[in-house]
Amino acid sequence: MAKIVVACGSGVATSETVVGSIKDFLDDHNISGVEVEATDFKGLASVLPKYDVYVWIAKPTQEIQDICDSHGIVDVNGVNILTGNNAEDSFRKIIWALQQMAS
Numbered sequence: 001m002a003k004i005v006v007a008c009g010s011g012v013a014t015s016e017t018v019v020g021s022i023k024d025f026l027d028d029h030n031i032s033g034v035e036v037e038a039t040d041f042k043g044l045a046s047v048l049p050k051y052d053v054y055v056w057i058a059k060p061t062q063e064i065q066d067i068c069d070s071h072g073i074v075d076v077n078g079v080n081i082l083t084g085n086n087a088e089d090s091f092r093k094i095i096w097a098l099q100q101m102a103s
Helices: 013-028 041-050 062-071 079-083 087-102
Strands: 002-008 034-040 053-056 074-077
Touching: 002 013, 002 041, 002 087, 013 034, 013 079, 013 087, 034 041, 041 062, 053 062, 053 087, 062 074, 074 079, 074 087, 079 087
Parallel strands: 002 034, 002 053, 053 074
Antiparallel strands: none
16 A cells, blocks of 8 residues: 655644645545555654655655655655645656556
8 A cells, every 4th residue: 555644844734634635636536545644744754764655845854855765755745735736746746656656
């Protein structure tokens, strides 16, 4: 099962909104087998390695980017999904990441 994590400052309002949008997108496109969760940014570094895709609300720090790079975690701009501005680009990158895992 693919796992996506969305992180914001508190792991509540903003990230949960984006989680809902991603789940709706996956449902609308009949994509199953993907777990989507929210977390707060403070605890992200310790849990990030167990995920396949990281959707960020605040640009990743160097530490977070290093974890993504070393574990092959695809990072995706979640601000686009939150605002609806260029959301297609972020959803396309999520789909690409899921396809890479399947091949």
